[in-house]
Amino acid sequence: MESCVSSVESILKYRFGNKKVLEEALTHSSCTESASYQRLEFVGDAVVGLAFANFVYLAYPSVDQGILSLLRAANISTEKLARVAVRHGLYRYVRHNALALDAKVREFALAVESEDELAAIYGGAVKAPKVLADIVESIIAAVYVDCDFDLKYVWKIIRGLLEPIVTLETLPLQPVTMLYELCQKQGKQVDMKHWRKVDTNICSIYVDGKLIATGTSDQKDIAKLNAAKEALEKINKSVINNVGIVYEVNEKNEIESAKQKLHELCCKKKWPKATYRIEKEVGLAHEKKFMCSVEIETAEVKLFMSGDEKSRVKEAENSAASMMIHSLVESNYL
Incomplete structure (x- = not known):
């Protein structure tokens, strides 16, 4: 000893x-x-x-x-x-x-x-x-x-x-502050609820009454940071535009269920229903690919967008709708 x-x-x-x-x-x-x-x-x-x-x-x-x-x-x-x-x-x-x-x-x-x-x-x-x-x-x-x-x-x-000491400059407060700022901009209410289970602190985060994340730690404040980090990760996979349409983006930057989301968008903006058309078919019968286009009419102009080639028509239409939504966001139509 x-x-x-x-x-x-x-x-x-x-x-x-x-x-x-x-x-x-x-x-x-x-x-x-x-x-x-x-x-x-x-x-x-x-x-x-x-x-x-x-x-x-x-x-x-x-x-x-x-x-x-x-x-x-x-x-x-x-x-x-x-x-x-x-x-x-x-x-x-x-x-x-x-x-x-x-x-x-x-x-x-x-x-x-x-x-x-x-x-x-x-x-x-x-x-x-x-x-x-x-x-x-x-x-x-x-x-x-x-x-x-x-x-x-x-x-x-x-x-x-105890070095390196976590300082104000290196403390990753962003999960908490960014969550509140993001939801505040979108007019959403954030609630955090804390409780203990044996020796573990648990923090659950609710946005407009809906549970979106839970974090745990032996320290109450770290449990809150963990929960906020998870909440942001989930929110960052979603986009909420000015008309309240929420959509998730996959690893290829394609919007999930884009055709349905574009339909919801047109309804909320009171635009006519989007129209789709097959622009191109390539390949043999057993390995055919399709390229579709979508057209929408806003209050000011008609917009046209083509998607990527896909093995199914439904996927090709979703691709076109996804590109259309991205274009609307980038062009500040939303």
């Missing part, structure tokens, strides 16, 4: 006066012959939260409490702290008698190597084992106790450990 204590001191760049407190911080509850880190983890959870609250309060004097809360949550979530344990190798120095723990930690550590920066906030492909965050919190508490509960000094020690 002495070598483990020395290694962690090197990582922290801090020498403990009472090394027993660090030994306790590095002892899992599966080691029943010694005191575990659970009491220290309890203290560390509060210490790291208050330390970050102080930091963001002083760093951003003009930012409201909602944004400050998001900044703190992004930096002290289980996902973020677990990655601190992996990045600095702190998990290697924990003594335990739980074989299953090694496999979970190893799987997570491998996943962290190939993930992007947002995974620390939203979570990656592998859920972070809570034990990793607990280790970081217990070590922080050990420093706090050893330096006679000096929070300012603790922050000097742990700030480097």
Whole structure:
């Protein structure tokens, strides 16, 4: 255990006066012959939260409490702290008698190597084992106790450990702010509902009373970010134009059920019904392809558009209708 204590001191760049407190911080509850880190983890959870609250309060004097809360949550979530344990190798120095723990930690550590920066906030492909965050919190508490509960000094020690810190400039607030801005422009009401299930925070987002996304996390604010991100992803696959026609676009930028959507559009704009015509047939009978055109008459002008070649007439008509809708949007007819 002495070598483990020395290694962690090197990582922290801090020498403990009472090394027993660090030994306790590095002892899992599966080691029943010694005191575990659970009491220290309890203290560390509060210490790291208050330390970050102080930091963001002083760093951003003009930012409201909602944004400050998001900044703190992004930096002290289980996902973020677990990655601190992996990045600095702190998990290697924990003594335990739980074989299953090694496999979970190893799987997570491998996943962290190939993930992007947002995974620390939203979570990656592998859920972070809570034990990793607990280790970081217990070590922080050990420093706090050893330096006679000096929070300012603790922050000097742990700030480097917790880098990269999510700042106002790097916090991905867009999912929340963009969702509200987008729906506000469209005259739609956004409601977020929060609740807890065991240790998990759940946030559901409703737009005009309809459930469109749900996010989860151990932190309430991160659950909200996750839900907003999912909501935006769904909305970004849809287009809502000025007359209220909602349509989804596939990976080829083709509008799903375009013929029906164009019909709805003509009805709402009180334009005559769109007319379709087969412009071209190519290929042998068993592999024939069709190209269709569509014509609509607005209050000002007649518009004509041809689609791509398709193996079925219905698909060719949808292609023409899709191009017509895109053209109407780009030409500001909608």
